[in-house]
Amino acid sequence: xxxxxxxxxxxxxxxxxxxxxxxxxxxxxxxxxxxxxxxxxxxxxxxxxxxxxxxxxxxxxxxxxxxxxxxxxxxxxx
Ligand SMILES: [Zn+2]
Numbered sequence: 211x212x213x214x215x216x217x218x219x220x221x222x223x224x225x226x227x228x229x230x231x232x233x234x235x236x237x238x239x240x241x242x243x244x245x246x247x248x249x250x251x252x253x254x255x256x257x258x259x260x261x262x263x264x265x266x267x268x269x270x271x272x273x274x275x276x277x278x279x280x281x282x283x284x285x286x287x288x
Contacts (some may be wrong), residue, residue: 211254213252215250216250219247219252221246221247225241225282228242230263232267235270237266237275237277237278238279240281240282240283241281242263243255243282
């Protein structure tokens with residue numbers, strides 16, 4: 211798709227790192243599937259991915275975890 215940020219580049223399938231912070235929690239998700247702009251490096255995540263990331267971060271937050279590090283490739287979504 212065409213990049214919405216620079217309106218110039220095309221996005222390509224890639225992987226990215228998402229870092230979320232909330233309260234005392236720092237959650238880092240690696241190898242998250244993303245569409246990345248070839249031109250400006252803007253990253254786009256689909257809604258499903260974003261929701262899952264948020265859900266996992268909320269669960270960690272509820273457990274009182276201070277630092278969560280997850281590798282998307284090693285997660286099992288059953
Ligand atoms: Zn762009």
